[in-house]
Amino acid sequence: MKISMRKPVIPVGPVHPLQEEMEYFQLTIDGEIVTDIDVNIAYNHRGIEEISETLQFDQVPFLVSRICGICSASHPLAYVQAVEEIANITPPERALYVRTIINELERIHSHILWAGLAGHFIGYETVFMWAWKYREPVLDLLEEITGNRNNYGNVKIGGCREDIKPDIIPKLLKELDLLEKKMDMLTKAVLDDPILHARLKGVGILTKEDAIKYAVAGPTARASGVPIDVRRDDPYAMYGALDWNVITQEEGDVFAKTVVRLLETLEAIKIIRQALKKMPDGPVMTEVKDIPPGEGCGHVEAPRGETFHYVRSDGGNRPVRHKARAPSYVNVPSFKASCIGEEVSDAMITLAAVDPCYSCTERMAVLDSQTNALICGFEELLRLSREKTERIRKGI
């Protein structure tokens, strides 16, 4: 029998046992302590950016909403903001309020979904089932407003496809009241449970220095005491006109991330209430003509952090370059800082604590199948991208 002297490796993947997405974490262990972690993502490259360049400007939102089912309001909004920057379009104020409300509803259901999954990860099935039950009315509200529980396809260049009809608003407010009570209860239950404290406090700490070094985004950063939030730092939609707080915690452990997400849910309810009150009457669409040549950026605070879209136009009806960067892409590498030195059981919840969305992280690499060498390495990509930039510059 061949005896291997390699250290034992605990494989998590290639299909996650719980999140049912493609990823592969190799935890090198010594006893129960994780000594190293190797992160493999991008098993399912869909070529969204490439497809986007073959579609017309107003078709792209429907494509980018499919980057991730949960962030299906944030990605299109970021893209649309980039295009509006190119064409210098200002949507009507009511449309901006509608965008704010839909994005906050998305944040609520995403955070509740995470809370449930986190419960499932640590074997707390009751929290899993209850949280997902609380999430249902939010999805129903989204369906009532936009026609879909996910992949709303509501945001358009120059405004919104569907308005929030006045007869929905009382129901919306009522559901928000009910949800606030339930979330209050869930938050208190989580904050007071001694066994949850024992399982989550001091686990998977991402220090403030590491958070800045790995440039993490969203609740992952805010739980480590880095107060970044696009909604406040560079207000889009109507966030600048509303009164709300950026939730931060200093500890950086899984418990802090839980607290940040639960409190952000309550904060989102506050935002929606204000937006519904302040929302003016009027149209939700402006006339959009051609998209002139130029380039624009849009960024949106998605539930997991900043999602960034870059669009370049040559004056035609298709983007010549569209680049999307989702927050999980920066959050996932921080496992190197937070997981090493933890026990396996703690590492598993730490891996889940950044709320990784693997579909957001798909990138492509070309390998030589014989030698496993990277054919399209950094240097080559840099050369290719410079060549392409030159080509485009000549074209404009």
Place this chain on the structure above:
Amino acid sequence: MNDLLNNLFWILIFPGFVFTVTCGLLAGWVVRKVTALVHHRIGPPLLQQGYDVMKLLGKETLIPEAAQKVVFIAAPLAGMSGALVLATLLWRNNFATNIPYLGDVIVALYLMAIPSLALILGSSASASPHAAIGASREIKLVISYELALVLALIIVIIKAVGNSKVTGSPLYLSSLAAVTPVFSISGMLAFLVAILCVQAKLGYVPFDAAEAETEIAGGILIEYSGALLAIWQLMQTILLIAFPLFLVTVFMGGFDAGTVSALLLSIGKYVLVLVLLILIKNTNPRMRIDQVMKFFWYYCGPVLGFAIVLAMLGNAYGLGWL
């Protein structure tokens, strides 16, 4: 010859395999149904537990290439045999109280350890890193709760010594079935700790670190499939009857089936223990294995030490409620 046939009947038909497994499948359904109701779910139909086992028996049984095949196959059989003998022993002690000696509490303790040991052996033999972690956690789990369980039983034995109703040795299960220590402070403390030990023995949350489906993908059972997995499930089914029955026998005055009202009371005792187990299962997250160890040694240990002192004081001064 007649004795042998009788013994076989006891072990295989009543109150052994057929009877216990039938009750166990029903109890398993109760666990799943109540859990589902706590979760706001509908839950499985009555026969689902039986369907699961039958279906597994018909599935292909995979044995890993690197596994120690003999141990891998023998472990579930050994585990189930242990559980079966334990169940038969407990039922016989409750049903046939006229027979003076049918095994004592120490025999029961040994038999209760066999399923865990079989799980450890089986998963260690399966050559999977997940199973190795599961096995090491199961070992730590056994080390954690065995001491607490023994201490809890010592309290029961002390209570039996001080009780004038006990005629045989206080170690006999039939003697222990005659007393009800839960109606005293020390006995209640011992019962509460013992129910946590049973929770750990059954591998229920918060003590399911060895299986931890969402962490190590099933841990100890990860490489088992088909008929062998069905045997593990049958073992769990039998244990779901045997462990609460042990608590009923030792702490709650035994399982008396002499009259209809006594039978209903006995079933009530069993259901009470089962409901407690389900409630603990559904209101807690999984504890880390080092936390489990600390919990049983540093918290349950001193509490039981205190309870032992109380029980002995109670015996010395004739205060039954202490």
